[in-house]
Amino acid sequence: MQPSDRRLANAIRALAMDAVEAANSGHPGMPMGMADAATALFTRHLKFDAADPHWPDRDRFILSAGHGSMLIYALLYLTGYERPTMDDIRRFRQLGSPTAGHPENFELPGVEVTTGPLGQGVAMAVGMAIAERHLNAIYGDSIVDHRTFVIAGDGDLMEGINHEAVGLAGNLRLGRLIVLWDDNNITIDGSTELSRNEDVVERHRAAQWHTVECDGLDADDVSRAIDEAVADPRPSLIRCRTIIGFGAPNKQGTAATHGAALGKDEVEAARKELGLDEEEFTVPDDVLTAWRAAGKRGAVEHALWKERMEESGRKDEFLARINGSVSDAWLHPYLDKLFKDGLKPVATRKASEMALEAINAAIPATVGGSADLTGSNNTKTKAMEPLTAENYAGRYIYYGIREFGMAAAMNGMALHGGVIPYGGTFLVFTDYARPAIRLSALQRARVVYVMTHDSIGLGEDGPTHQPVEHLQSLRAMPALELYRPADAVETAECWALALQSDGPSILALTRQNLRPVRSDAAAENLSARGAYRLKSAENPRKVIFIATGSEVEIALDAAAELEGQGIGADVVSMPCTERFDAQPRDYREDVLPDVSNREILRVSIEAGTTYGWERYTGLHGLRIGIDRFGVSAPAPDAYAFFGLTPGKIAQRVVDFMKQRGIQ
Numbered sequence: 212m213q214p215s216d217r218r219l220a221n222a223i224r225a226l227a228m229d230a231v232e233a234a235n236s237g238h239p240g241m242p243m244g245m246a247d248a249a250t251a252l253f254t255r256h257l258k259f260d261a262a263d264p265h266w267p268d269r270d271r272f273i274l275s276a277g278h279g280s281m282l283i284y285a286l287l288y289l290t291g292y293e294r295p296t297m298d299d300i301r302r303f304r305q306l307g308s309p310t311a312g313h314p315e316n317f318e319l320p321g322v323e324v325t326t327g328p329l330g331q332g333v334a335m336a337v338g339m340a341i342a343e344r345h346l347n348a349i350y351g352d353s354i355v356d357h358r359t360f361v362i363a364g365d366g367d368l369m370e371g372i373n374h375e376a377v378g379l380a381g382n383l384r385l386g387r388l389i390v391l392w393d394d395n396n397i398t399i400d401g402s403t404e405l406s407r408n409e410d411v412v413e414r415h416r417a418a419q420w421h422t423v424e425c426d427g428l429d430a431d432d433v434s435r436a437i438d439e440a441v442a443d444p445r446p447s448l449i450r451c452r453t454i455i456g457f458g459a460p461n462k463q464g465t466a467a468t469h470g471a472a473l474g475k476d477e478v479e480a481a482r483k484e485l486g487l488d489e490e491e492f493t494v495p496d497d498v499l500t501a502w503r504a505a506g507k508r509g510a511v512e513h514a515l516w517k518e519r520m521e522e523s524g525r526k527d528e529f530l531a532r533i534n535g536s537v538s539d540a541w542l543h544p545y546l547d548k549l550f551k552d553g554l555k556p557v558a559t560r561k562a563s564e565m566a567l568e569a570i571n572a573a574i575p576a577t578v579g580g581s582a583d584l585t586g587s588n589n590t591k592t593k594a595m596e597p598l599t600a601e602n603y604a605g606r607y608i609y610y611g612i613r614e615f616g617m618a619a620a621m622n623g624m625a626l627h628g629g630v631i632p633y634g635g636t637f638l639v640f641t642d643y644a645r646p647a648i649r650l651s652a653l654q655r656a657r658v659v660y661v662m663t664h665d666s667i668g669l670g671e672d673g674p675t676h677q678p679v680e681h682l683q684s685l686r687a688m689p690a691l692e693l694y695r696p697a698d699a700v701e702t703a704e705c706w707a708l709a710l711q712s713d714g715p716s717i718l719a720l721t722r723q724n725l726r727p728v729r730s731d732a733a734a735e736n737l738s739a740r741g742a743y744r745l746k747s748a749e750n751p752r753k754v755i756f757i758a759t760g761s762e763v764e765i766a767l768d769a770a771a772e773l774e775g776q777g778i779g780a781d782v783v784s785m786p787c788t789e790r791f792d793a794q795p796r797d798y799r800e801d802v803l804p805d806v807s808n809r810e811i812l813r814v815s816i817e818a819g820t821t822y823g824w825e826r827y828t829g830l831h832g833l834r835i836g837i838d839r840f841g842v843s844a845p846a847p848d849a850y851a852f853f854g855l856t857p858g859k860i861a862q863r864v865v866d867f868m869k870q871r872g873i874q
C-alpha cells in the first residue's frame with residue numbers, strides 16, 4: 212500500500228529533527244512546517260530525475276529559505292540522489308560534509324543555487340526563469356520547457372530585494388516561476404506582527420502576479436494550488452499557511468523551533484505525535500520506497516527528451532551552449548582591426564561597447580543589460596533586441612533601477628546555464644548589488660559586471676557618484692576578479708578573460724576618454740598576467756610606477772618627466788591584481804623586483820583609496836590616490852585638485868626620494 216503523503220512528509224520532519232539534534236545546530240522549524248508542501252511538489256509536480264541532476268530540462272527547485280537546508284538535504288536523500296547519503300546527513304553542518312549549514316550549489320548536485328542570505332533565492336529564481344524562457348525561444352518546447360519552483364519564507368519576502376525581483380518577474384511575465392510562501396507568521400524575533408503589516412499577496416498582485424492560497428499542511432491542497440499556478444500565465448505566489456515546527460507538540464508555532472535543536476524530550480514527544488520510529492536517522496522501508504519511486508518519476512520524460520534532442524539536429528550546439536565554454540577567437544581579429552583603423556582616445560566604457568560588438572556577434576550566449584544606465588554603461592550593442600515578455604529571444608534586458616535584483620538575476624541566469632549574463636551600472640552602485648556580487652563569487656557564477664564611471668574622473672556628478680573605496684573593497688572579495696583596463700586594447704583583453712573565467716568578473720571602466728597606451732599588437736593577452744611592464748626605464752631604474760586604468764597614462768607621463776631628470780622609471784600596468792597575485796614567483800619578481808625601496812622606489816597610482824596598495828609598493832613605498840570623498844567638478848579639475856597630474860606626481864616622487872635619501 213502506498214504510504215500517505217503525511218507519512219512521506221514525516222520522513223522529512225524526522226531527518227530534520229535528527230540532523231539538527233546531532234549537530235546541536237540548525238533550523239528544524241522551517242523543514243517541519245513545509246514538509247507537506249515539499250512532498251506535494253516533489254512527488255507530484257517537480258520534473259526531475261534523481262539519477263541525472265544535470266538534465267538540462269529539469270525543473271529548477273530553489274530553497275530560498277536556505278536556513279531550512281535540512282529540507283533540501285532530506286529531499287535529495289529521500290528521492291535517491293547520489294549525495295547526500297545518510298552518513299552525510301548524520302554529519303550535517305560538520306567540516307567537510309556536503310550538508311553544509313546552508314545549501315551550497317558547489318557541494319551537491321540538486322542544490323541549484325547557494326541560499327541563506329534571505330531574499331536572494333527568489334531573485335536568482337527570477338534569473339533562472341528568464342534563462343529558461345530565453346532558451347525556449349531559441350530552441351523550442353521540445354528541448355527547453357521547464358519551470359522554476361521556489362520555497363520562500365517570510366524573510367525572503369520582507370527583504371528589499373524581493374520588491375526588485377517581484378517587479379522584474381511581473382514585467383517580464385515569467386509564468387514559469389512559482390513561489391511557495393511558507394506563511395507561518397514567525398521569524399526569529401517572534402510573530403511577524405512585530406515587523407510587518409503589509410498585505411504580501413496584494414503586493415504581488417499589484418506587481419501583476421497570480422496568487423493563490425492553500426493549507427500548507429495538506430499535500431492535496433498544496434497540489435491543487437500548484438496546478439492552478441502552473442495553469443496561469445503570470446508568475447505565481449502560492450501562500451501556504453503553515454505552522455513552524457509542525458509536529459513538535461510543545462514548541463510548534465513558536466520562534467523557538469526556528470533555529471535551534473528541539474531538545475531530546477521535545478524530539479521524543481514529536482516522534483510520538485507524528486508516529487515515527489524511535490530510532491534516529493531511519494526511514495521506514497515503505498516510505499523510502501515511495502520516495503525513491505518519486506525520484507524516478509521523471510526518468511521516462513528524461514528519456515523522451517533525450518530522443519527529441521537526438522532528432523533535433525541541434526544536440527551538439529545545445530549541449531555546448533549549456534556546457535558554457537567560449538572561445539576568444541573574436542579577440543585577435545578585433546584587435547587587428549583596432550590597430551588597422553588607428554587607435555584613438557576613447558573612454559573604456561566605449562571601448563567595452565566596441566569589444567561587445569565583436570563578442571555579441573561571436574558568442575550567442577551573452578545576454579546584456581543595465582540597471583537603467585544603458586546609454587552610460589554602453590552595454591547595448593547595435594543588433595541587440597530587448598528581451599521582453601513579447602520577445603524572450605531578445606538579448607538585452609532593461610532591468611530598471613534594480614541593481615541588486617539585476618545582479619541576483621544574473622547569478623540565476625549564469626547558474627541555469629546556456630546564458631552568459633553581463634550587466635551594468637555605475638561602479639559606485641556595486642554597493643547596491645554587493646550581496647549578490649558576493650554570491651556570484653561564492654557560487655562561481657560567471658557573471659560579468661560592467662561597472663562604469665569608475666572614479667572621480669566621472670566629474671560633475673560629485674562625491675555621491677564617485678567611487679573611492681570601491682576598487683579596493685571589491686579586490687578584497689575572494690574569488691572575484693576585478694579588471695581596470697587602461698585603454699581599448701586592455702579592455703578587449705579583459706573582456707576575453709572575463710568571458711573565459713569560471714567565476715564572476717567586474718570591469719571597472721571610465722566615463723572619460725583615455726589615450727591609447729598599447730600601440731603594438733602583442734601575441735599574448737598581456738592582461739592575463741594581471742600586471743605587466745608597459746614601459747621600461749631608459750635611465751638606470753630608480754622608480755617603478757604601478758598604475759591601473761585611467762591612471763596608466765598619467766604614470767607614463769610622470770615617468771617621462773622623471774626620465775627627463777635622469778631618473779629611470781618603469782611603468783607597470785596592473786589591470787587585475789588577483790591575476791598578478793596568481794603568477795609564478797619569477798614573473799612577479801621580474802615585474803616588481805623584491806628589493807628595498809631605497810634601491811628602487813615603488814609608486815602606486817590609482818584614483819581611489821590608497822588602502823591596501825602597500826601590498827605592491829611595500830610599506831615604505833609611495834601610494835598616490837584619494838583617501839577622502841571626491842569633489843563635484845569637471846574631471847580635469849578634480850584630477851588636479853587631488854594632485855593626480857603627471858607634474859605633481861613627478862614632483863612628489865622626487866621630493867619623496869630626497870626625503871628618504873634615495874640617490
Ligand SMILES: Cc1ncc(C[n+]2csc(CCOP(=O)(O)OP(=O)(O)O)c2C)c(N)n1
Pocket residue numbers: 240241276278327328329330363364365366367393395397398399455469
Ligand atoms: C539577509 C539576511 N538577513 C538575516 C538573516 C538571518 N536570518 C536567518 S533566518 C531569519 C528569519 C527568517 O524568517 P522566516 O523567513 O520567516 O523563516 P522561519 O523563521 O519562518 O523559518 C533571519 C533573520 C539571513 N539569513 N539573511
Ligand SMILES: [Mg+2]
Pocket residue numbers: 364365366393394395396397398
Ligand atoms: Mg516565517
